Amino acid sequence: xxxxxxxxxxxxxxATQFESSAIASAQALGxxxxxxxxxxxxGTVYSLANDDLIRQLAPIRNLIRxxxxxxxxxxxxxxxxxxTLKSANLLINENPEKKRTINAFMDEEEDYDGGVxxxxxxxxxxxxxxxxxxxxxxxxxxxxxxxxxxxxxLLLRPEEIGIDRAESPTILEDLLKSMSAEPIDSPYKAECCxxxxxxxxxxxxxxxxxxxxxxxxxxKAQCIVVSCPLCFFNLDERQKDLAERESGTALLPVFYxxxxxxxxxxxxxxxxxxxxHVIDPRPLLSSKGFI
Numbered sequence: 001x002x003x004x005x006x007x008x009x010x011x012x013x014x015a016t017q018f019e020s021s022a023i024a025s026a027q028a029l030g031x032x033x034x035x036x037x038x039x040x041x042x043g044t045v046y047s048l049a050n051d052d053l054i055r056q057l058a059p060i061r062n063l064i065r066x067x068x069x070x071x072x073x074x075x076x077x078x079x080x081x082x083x084t085l086k087s088a089n090l091l092i093n094e095n096p097e098k099k100r101t102i103n104a105f106m107d108e109e110e111d112y113d114g115g116v117x118x119x120x121x122x123x124x125x126x127x128x129x130x131x132x133x134x135x136x137x138x139x140x141x142x143x144x145x146x147x148x149x150x151x152x153x154l155l156l157r158p159e160e161i162g163i164d165r166a167e168s169p170t171i172l173e174d175l176l177k178s179m180s181a182e183p184i185d186s187p188y189k190a191e192c193c194x195x196x197x198x199x200x201x202x203x204x205x206x207x208x209x210x211x212x213x214x215x216x217x218x219x220k221a222q223c224i225v226v227s228c229p230l231c232f233f234n235l236d237e238r239q240k241d242l243a244e245r246e247s248g249t250a251l252l253p254v255f256y257x258x259x260x261x262x263x264x265x266x267x268x269x270x271x272x273x274x275x276x277h278v279i280d281p282r283p284l285l286s287s288k289g290f291i
Contacts, residue, residue, distance in 0.1 A: 001128065004071040005033035005121075006062055008081040009041050015078075015229040015256075017273025022077050022121055023257040024271040029129050030139060032037040033075065036065050056102055059088035063116045064109050073117040076125055077258070079228035083154035086161040087119045088179065104144075119164050120155065120172050122257070131178040139266035141180035147260070148184040148221035148252075149173055150212060152231045153192045166190060171258060172225060179264035181214055184221040188212045193234040202241065210239040217250035221283055224254045232256065236278045253281030263290050 011019040020062065025121035026033050043058035062085065066074045076082050092099045093114045104109040119127075126135060156162040158167055164171045169190060173183040194205030210233060216224055226232050236254040243249040257274040269291045274282050285291045 001030055002032045002034055003124070004040055004066050004069060005035045006042075006074050006076045006081060006085065007035060008039075008076060009043075009076045010229040011266045014276075015232065017276050018229060018232075018256045019266075020271045020273060021028060021256060021262040021267075024267050025200055025258050025261040025265055026124075028265045028267060029125070029134065031129065033067075034071075036062070036074070037069065037217070042078045042081045044084055053098060053101055054105070055063040056088045056091060056098075057198075058104055060092065061109065062103055063089060063118075064106075064112050066116045067110070067112070071098065071213060072115060073119060075119050075121055077121055079120075079152060079154040080230065082118065082120050082163075085162065089114065089116065090161060090232075091116050094226060112113050116244070119247050120227070122155075122175065123163050124236065125175060126171055131174050134175070134261075135178040138179055140262045140290065141265055142260060142264050142288075142290065143180045143182040145174055145260075145290075146184050146220055146222045147181050147255070148186050148216040148219075148224045148226050149176065149189055150186070150226050150231060150235065151190050151197070152226070152228050153190075155227060156190055175257060175261070176225065179260060180263075181260065184216060184219055185214055186212070186219070186221075188215055193228075193231045195230055195234075198230075198238070200240070205234050206238050206242050206245070207260050208250075209235055210242055213239060213252050214250065217252055221252065222250055223281065225257050225259055225260065226254060238241075240278050251279050253277065253284055254277050255281060 023033055039062050043055050151169055158164040176183045195210040198205040262271050
């Protein structure tokens with residue numbers, strides 16, 4: 001199976017371990033992710049203006065690139081990129097007037113009329129590969145690993161573009177079970193981590209991190225699993241800040257789901273980039289014989 005792949009900016013800079021583990025894992029499962037030859041930032045941050053059509057140009061240009069390469073589907077890893085691309089695609093498909101305006105702005109591009117499906121890698125694993133197939137390819141079961149899935153906001157909302165049920169998602173839990181890990185459910189798993197408020201309201205994000213991490217620790221989780229580079233930063237980096245403020249704070253490693261998948265598929269730590277983590281996950285993994 002081949003599918004076009006939109007990486008987005010962060011996966012080329014601070015979240016390279018997300019990309020490397022995803023590409024290697026997908027390949028092991030028979031999925032070839034073809035990076036778009038030409039792509040631009042999706043625009044990510046929501047506009048506060050009512051008339052925000054200009055903000056749609058960036059994601060639509062990326063969908064045009066997929067069509068330029070004769071593709072009809074594109075996958076991405078970052079939750080924010082997924083949400084931005086799918087929202088823009090939905091707008092084009094549902095609002096002919098705005099579609100005409102957007103295409104008129106891009107007079108050097110071919111018109112975009114829809115026709116590109118935007119899917120997250122988790123959806124590919126669930127709907128195209130199948131979690132039973134994943135289970136069959138596991139060579140190093142993650143038995144004994146108690147992991148707390150954390151979805152955040154943008155994988156699940158709004159409902160029309162979410163990859164699972166907003167209030168009771170299970171896709172990460174089901175993937176963890178296919179690797180023989182034990183998912184630890186959390187009432188915080190679909191709450192916001194504070195997102196880009198981390199730039200100028202770090203205290204707010206540290207409080208959110210305390211809620212998410214301390215609940216997981218109290219309920220015997222050994223790590224947290226995410227799919228968003230910003231969620232990863234907030235839960236990984238801000239734990240360090242929390243520990244500096246409050247002695248005795250339990251520190252939990254944070255993983256991208258693709259890193260655990262790569263280990264379960266026997267691909268080794270080399271593709272996982274664990275050295276980039278603030279909360280070093282290697283002692284936990286070593287104690288369980290996974291690395």
